[in-house]
Every structure is written in C-alpha cells, then in structure tokens.
Amino acid sequence: MPARSDIFTTSPAENRLRYMRGYLCGAMDRVVDGGEAWRVALQRDLAKLGVFWLDPTQKPIDIGIEDPEMRVKVGALKRQDQFAEASIPIKVIRAVDLRMVDHSDFLVANLDLEVHACGTYEELFLANRQKKPVIIHIEQGKQNVPNWLLGTFPHEMFFSTWGEVREYLKHIAYSPTVKHLNRWMFFHPPFKFDPESVANFWLKVKKTPGCWLWNGRQFPNGYGNFRCRGKQHLAHRVAYELVTGYIDPRLHVLHQCDNPQCVNPSHLFAGSQKNNIHDMFSKGRQGARIQSGESNSNAKLTLKDVKAIRSNTTDSHAVLGRKYDMSAVQIGHIRRGKSR
Numbered sequence: 001m002p003a004r005s006d007i008f009t010t011s012p013a014e015n016r017l018r019y020m021r022g023y024l025c026g027a028m029d030r031v032v033d034g035g036e037a038w039r040v041a042l043q044r045d046l047a048k049l050g051v052f053w054l055d056p057t058q059k060p061i062d063i064g065i066e067d068p069e070m071r072v073k074v075g076a077l078k079r080q081d082q083f084a085e086a087s088i089p090i091k092v093i094r095a096v097d098l099r100m101v102d103h104s105d106f107l108v109a110n111l112d113l114e115v116h117a118c119g120t121y122e123e124l125f126l127a128n129r130q131k132k133p134v135i136i137h138i139e140q141g142k143q144n145v146p147n148w149l150l151g152t153f154p155h156e157m158f159f160s161t162w163g164e165v166r167e168y169l170k171h172i173a174y175s176p177t178v179k180h181l182n183r184w185m186f187f188h189p190p191f192k193f194d195p196e197s198v199a200n201f202w203l204k205v206k207k208t209p210g211c212w213l214w215n216g217r218q219f220p221n222g223y224g225n226f227r228c229r230g231k232q233h234l235a236h237r238v239a240y241e242l243v244t245g246y247i248d249p250r251l252h253v254l255h256q257c258d259n260p261q262c263v264n265p266s267h268l269f270a271g272s273q274k275n276n277i278h279d280m281f282s283k284g285r286q287g288a289r290i291q292s293g294e295s296n297s298n299a300k301l302t303l304k305d306v307k308a309i310r311s312n313t314t315d316s317h318a319v320l321g322r323k324y325d326m327s328a329v330q331i332g333h334i335r336r337g338k339s340r
C-alpha cells in the first residue's frame with residue numbers, strides 16, 4: 001500500500017476549501033454554552049477561507065432546532081415515562097444533523113472526553129464510512145485520544161489545540177502541495193473557465209470597431225482554438241459563454257458576421273445544428289466549413305458522421321436523416337459536399 005504522504009496535489013488556483021461545506025460536529029446538550037463558543041470562534045477565525053459551514057447550533061433549515069427550552073421539555077417527558085412523546089423532536093434533530101453530515105465535504109469535531117456525546121460519535125462514524133476528511137480537536141489533548149478512534153481515523157487528523165486545527169485547514173487550503181492527503185479530494189471548481197484562463201483568453205483578442213479578432217491558435221477550419229486545462233475549445237464559443245454565462249450544450253454558436261475568427265459576442269448567436277446547416281448553406285460555404293462540427297465536442301454531427309453519410313451508398317436521404325436527426329434535404333447537401 002503506498003504511503004499517504006506520497007500523494008500530492010497541484011497548486012490551488014485560489015484556495016482549495018472555497019465553496020466546500022464543513023460540518024461542525026460536537027456535543028450540544030451536555031455542555032454549558034450549548035457548544036456554541038468553539039463553533040463561533042472557528043467560523044470567525046477561518047472566515048477568509050470561504051467555507052460554507054453547516055452548524056447544528058444555527059441550523060440552515062427551520063426544523064430540528066435544538067435549544068435549551070426543547071431540552072428541558074424532553075427531560076420532563078422522560079421523567080414522566082412519556083418516551084414516545086420525548087422521542088419525537090429528537091428524531092427530527094437526529095435526521096437533520098445526519099443529513100448535514102451527508103451534505104458536508106469534511107467535518108471539524110470538538111471532543112470533550114468528559115462529556116457524554118452519542119450524537120457526536122454517530123456523526124463521526126457516519127462521516128468515516130463516507131470517507132470524508134474528519135478533523136478532531138480533543139479538549140484533553142491528542143495524547144488522550146480514545147483507542148477506538150485511533151483505529152478508525154488517520155492519526156494526523158487529531159489535534160490538541162484550535163491553533164493547530166486552523167493551521168491544518170489553512171495548509172489544506174493554500175499550500176502548493178498537500179502532504180498527508182487523508183481523504184481530501186479536490187475537484188475542479190464549478191466554473192469551466194477560471195479567472196486566470198479568462199484573463200488569458202481576452203489577451204488573445206484584438207478588438208476592432210466591428211469584429212473582435214482571435215489572435216491565438218486556430219483550428220484547421222479557421223475557427224479560434226482556445227486551450228484551457230488541457231482541453232481545446234472553440235474561441236467564439238468561449239466568448240459567447242463568458243458573456244451569456246451558459247450555452248445549451250446541444251446548441252452551436254454561430255456567426256452573424258460570417259467571420260470565423262471573430263469572437264465579438266454581439267456578432268454571435270446560439271442555434272441548433274439545423275440552424276447551423278441552414279446558416280452555412282444560405283451563406284454558400286458548405287464545402288469549406290462542413291467539418292466545423294468536429295471541433296465542437298457537443299456537435300450532433302461529427303466529421304466521422306459526415307464521412308459515414310458520404311460513404312453510405314445504400315440508405316436513402318430520408319433513412320439517414322432519421323438516423324442523424326436531420327432532414328433528407330440536409331443529408332443531400334452533405335452527400336454532395338465537396339470537401340474531403
């Protein structure tokens with residue numbers, strides 16, 4: 001088995017923990033302050049990380065609220081042997097808290113070995129089964145970690161002080177490399193084009209009063225080729241997406257100006273394959289640009305499709321049209337196309 005410390009990750013673009021959800025796990029019902037103080041302090045001290053904290057003392061939902069009044073009520077019901085009644089609010093609290101554990105990307109737990117904490121342990125073991133990173137602060141110090149926990153979690157995840165917890169989380173967020181990966185997984189942020197790539201993109205654009213010309217690499221068919229994170233993108237499609245925020249992946253981005261080098265968003269519009277073919281033929285450039293679909297990974301018709309349509313001498317236009325979701329007339333155009 002390879003040592004965990006052999007695993008490294010690449011540098012964070014900004015901070016690896018931004019937008020991650022962290023659950024703040026720890027006793028609430030047998031501690032003087034309801035378990036609020038450490039949660040408040042940690043959120044304040046790590047505010048810059050941009051973590052979305054899931055805090056059971058400040059539930060982001062209006063059910064399963066655990067407050068002193070509720071605890072007094074449940075205590076009274078238990079003393080009166082009314083266990084069914086007493087269990088009702090607790091079942092909701094448990095469900096909400098465990099759901100927050102489900103939703104979280106990682107946990108920070110506070111463990112006071114002198115406080116009985118059934119819920120804390122259930123949450124810890126649930127997160128452990130989910131293979132989440134679980135950072136455990138032990139009030140009595142790491143030296144006193146319960147043996148069972150030592151056999152359950154990676155030992156690097158136990159800490160004696162909150163200062164160490166904060167330093168560890170900052171290390172995870174910002175260090176160029178992360179040693180002791182311990183279950184952390186860093187997926188690309190939800191943005192296809194990160195700020196650095198966006199800046200690089202616009203550096204390659206020369207704006208004229210009309211068209212904005214792409215000065216970077218080009219695909220063989222004349223369309224701009226923007227490389228980002230090892231992938232190639234149609235430059236005009238990127239420009240359109242950066243301005244509109246979203247393109248239906250089934251749609252093409254088409255030029256009103258008929259200039260493939262142009263990335264001026266106001267010269268672009270989104271349309272279907274049908275529009276594309278129509279647009280192409282209405283502009284009389286079917287021979288030259290029929291393969292444009294190939295460079296767009298989302299295109300319905302790839303170069304391979306075009307070749308297949310052209311080499312197919314048995315099926316009718318209509319049969320192929322149904323197969324490729326096009327009209328028989330469009331298939332005819334493709335079959336008669338001159339390129340390749």
Ligand SMILES: [Zn+2]
Nearest residue numbers: 211257262267
């Ligand atoms: Zn243009």
